[in-house]
Amino acid sequence: HFHLFKQHALVFHFHPISGVETSSPPAAMEGYLNLVAVVSSLACLITLLFIRKLSPARRTLNLPPSPTALPVIGHLHLLGPSPHRALHKVSTRLGSVIHLRLGAVPCVVASGAGAAKEFLRTHDLSFSDRVRSKVTDCLNYGAAGGFIFAPYGDHWRRMRKLCVSELLGGSTLEQLRSIRREEVGRLFQTLNDKAEKRQEVDVGAELVKLTSNVILRMVMGKGCFGTDGEALQVKKLMEDASELMGKFNLADFLGFCKNLDLQGFQKRAEDVQRRFDGMMEGIIEEREDLRRRKKETACDGDHALVRKDLLDMLLDISQVEEGADKKLTREDVKIFLRDIFAGGTDNAAVTMEWVLAELINHPAILEKARGEIDSVVGDARMVEESDIPSLPFLQAVVKETMRLHPAAPLLTRHSSGPCRVMGYDFPAKTMLLVNLWAIGRDPDQWEDPLEFRPERF
Ligand code: HEM
Incomplete structure (x- = not known):
């Protein structure tokens, strides 16, 4: 999804904690117990069906490492409110290519530059469709x-x-x-x-x-x-x-x-x-x-x-x-x-907001960017788009911001047919998530990855 998994700068969401009922009338309790029994039986039945579904053909696939899955929902519970952060955490434990099951949908997550290149460049024809819903x-x-x-x-x-x-x-x-x-x-x-x-x-x-x-x-x-x-x-x-x-x-x-x-x-x-x-x-x-x-x-x-x-x-x-x-x-x-x-609209606005947030938090970098603009543009006119090629430090500030705060932190695609990538097998219609957020923070690619340092570009 184009907007799925978008991260917003400086926006915090507060969720009210819902009240917890402390007492229930006996009839309601009986109804509740019946419901629990029905739901549990259904869950067991569905789990059994899943176990059967995972039989011979699926077990012979060489899939990447995967965290423990729950019945029916698979790994959906792992995603949380910031899926790119949650998946980054899992990938630091299991590696740059992991396999998930999101409900009934098989999914592969690429969290390293090398893995992203394999999926998006070497095997681009297999993973060229965006995920539709x-x-x-x-x-x-x-x-x-x-x-x-x-x-x-x-x-x-x-x-x-x-x-x-x-x-x-x-x-x-x-x-x-x-x-x-x-x-x-x-x-x-x-x-x-x-x-x-x-x-x-x-x-x-x-x-x-x-x-x-x-x-x-x-x-x-x-x-x-x-x-x-x-x-x-x-x-x-x-x-x-x-x-x-x-x-x-x-x-x-x-x-x-x-x-x-x-x-x-x-x-x-x-x-x-x-x-x-x-x-x-x-x-x-x-x-x-x-x-x-x-x-x-x-x-x-x-x-x-x-x-x-x-x-x-x-x-x-x-x-x-x-x-x-x-x-x-x-x-x-x-x-x-x-x-x-x-x-x-959103991608550009969110990126500019992050640029401002980083500059406010790094006064020395702000001064350097301001100095560059003063020397190239002067103070008699506004900065124009045509000035951008003469403002390499400002460009580096934007690149460094996009490295740490990509507006669309997870790219999504799905496979058109069964395919083999990096020695792993993926069935048709596997969802691919490329974790740009994790790639921008990979210590194997970037020195001191968490530091905002435009000079690196
Ligand atoms: C800072 C600004 C922007 C950022 C960070 C950004 C980010 C992105 C990213 C990450 C993608 C690739 C998504 C994918 O591969 O699944 C994308 C694609 C796209 N963007 Fe942007 N974008 C920005 C500005 C814009 C603007 C200003 C426009 C239009 C005027 C635009 C139109 C598009 C379109 C049409 C696509 C799809 C291209 C395709 O399917 O080949 N973007 N953008």
Whole structure:
């Protein structure tokens, strides 16, 4: 899941401790004992079925080391609220490749740079699909649509090529640079105003606002500041979708829950999807109408002067006649816009928040970064994107931050068929988790891995 297992900077969650009942009426106690008996019998039965399932073929597989599993849930209980930290702990004990069973899903965790390279480079074709779930399928108009969750194949390759060469290519980014400059200016204005009034600033929230505005304006020409209610609604629906994609859904892991929506995620996903689709349909129709009117009134050459956002570019591409199977569909356009929002907002905001946190905690490094900016940019203007190549220390600060605080600490994939990697056997549909967080802290790769030391880059 793209957003699954995301770590947030400076955010702490407090869980209220639920009250414990100290006395129960006798009838309720009898009911409770009956329930325990039924549940225990069921657990025994399911355990027996599992033991049978683990027979001959499975036992001959050469699997990597694995911690002790519980019946039915396997190793699900090990994950806890920060799976990347929990898995790091297990891997320091058992090695850089471990095998888990998450409910009914076989899983391999790679926690070292060498192991990650084996899975993602040497055996990239076996592990090239992202992990889909019931919720991602629902949010992506069935199984095969979209970009981030599209299975590896022609459609995914085409979307990626479009992304690299056109939609997020150098000339598009250059064309949309003024949007980013304006939004950064707006952030500084807010910080200045609040500082003058000696008001508190929620820096994390301001950074999310910055990245959301940048992406929404680059994608569909609408920012969610001020009074643009429609853009705010789009942002909310995209955030709801991202949140749902990151939920741990029992239906994906426990076979007997497959068709039970016990946590209500499926119902919520269907609702979000219905509202998202309606809203995007409205936005696209409005844009098509505008494009038609512009075309009717435009003089020759006018269109070359108009700044196009990604929606315009996608509509241009989807109008190009190609074989019916190759044509970019309406759904492709909608999901692509959401994928860019999902990929481009939280990751960037969380990374910037960690950069600030590390700089505040390391005043000498902050001074050095400030000195570099003063000498390259001076104090008469703001830093521009074009200054970045001349700011190697600032770049090192960002790299060092990403090493210690990767915004997506666990990459997920699953195997398309049975495969053999590093001498181990993996059945088809094995989930792969690459623990970027553990790789960034591996003492075999990094000297004093827990120290924030940008000079190492
Ligand atoms: C500091 C900022 C960012 C970080 C840390 C980050 C992190 C990542 C990571 C780790 C992946 C790989 C996930 C995987 O392999 O499963 C990824 C993929 C992706 N990111 Fe980012 N990202 C950032 C900014 C952005 C921005 C600004 C955009 C869009 C404007 C974006 C769009 C995407 C897309 C579309 C993918 C999927 C690519 C594919 O399937 O080939 N990201 N990002």
